[in-house]
Amino acid sequence: MQAMILAAGFGTRLLPYTKYRPKPLFPVLNTPLLLAAIRRLKNSGFSRIIVNCHHLGEQIVACLEGIDDVFIQREERILGTGGGLRRALDTLDDEPLLVVNGDIYHSIDVRELYHFHLRNGHGVTMAVHDCPRFNKLSLSDNRVLDFDGSTAGARQRAFTGIMVINPDLLTPIKKDTASCIIEYYRKILAQNQVIFTREYQRCSWTDMGTPEDYLRLHGDLLSGRVPIWPELDCGTTQHCIDGRAECADDLHIQEWACIGRARIGARVKLCRCVVWDGAVIEPGRVLSDEIVLPHY
DSSP states (O other): OEEEEEOOOOOGGGTTGGGTSOGGGSEETTEEHHHHHHHHHHHTTOOEEEEEEOTTHHHHHHHHTTOTTEEEEEOSSOOHHHHHHHHHGGGOOSSOEEEEETTEEEOOOHHHHHHHHHHHTOSEEEEEEOOTTTOOEEEETTEEEESSSOSTTOEEEEEEEEEEEOGGGGTTSOTTSOOOHHHHHHHHHHTTOOOEEEEOSSOOEEEOOSHHHHHHHHHHHHHTSSOOOGGGOOOSSSEEEOTTOEEOTTOEEEEEEEEOSOEEOTTOEEEEEEEOTTOEEOTTOEEESOEEOOOO
16 A cells, blocks of 8 residues: 655744744654654555655655655645645556645544545545534535535535545646645536545544644643554653653643753743753743744
């Protein structure tokens, strides 16, 4: 089985943090999300994984160096989801491709989705769920009617950013041209092609798209509201502190905190904070709902 992780975007909603690190490399419980996602795909049986990159792509290349069966697709200019998939077409095997957005944390069984797609024989199968904030797909009998929720009376669901697609469906997309895969789906839908869905009713799912979403994900993980991936190598305690962190003995944590290889001075108080590797917090600081970066 083959998969592709889309990791080339700018992450503008996460500025200013994405000025320094691409969104797929944001640490989740002190492990870059992209690394954990790759481990998860490998553990699900995917033996060939493609990762595209553009924004701060050299960081992604360095992070993935030496990992077997992972192939990096460098994009000199942003190609979008459609253009990125079309660029990969020349290197794909002749079998369906699992596609996963590089900024989501989820509990969807991607192996089950892949085999569901194989059994049903459709050109594309989109994983969907009920998420009122993002419910924009109109569905009937698990088929997409539109992508903007405009069909009266239809069931509304959200695209999870996970799908399985047959590579030959990508051929009509113009090569090396920026495009959006959803816009391409609108086009083929108008040509009466079927876009099928698989609904997951009790899945956990977070789009790590804003600082608030990123912090909320950590709170949900450390409180037990969302299951922790085994691939994150983190326990289930209220706090996640890297063993190499240098923390003063009087560090005071309220609710939860996630601390990487950072240096934290005396009399510091943290509440709902994620502290990245290399960060330094001076003595006496009181921080709440913060992402603490290194001094770049």
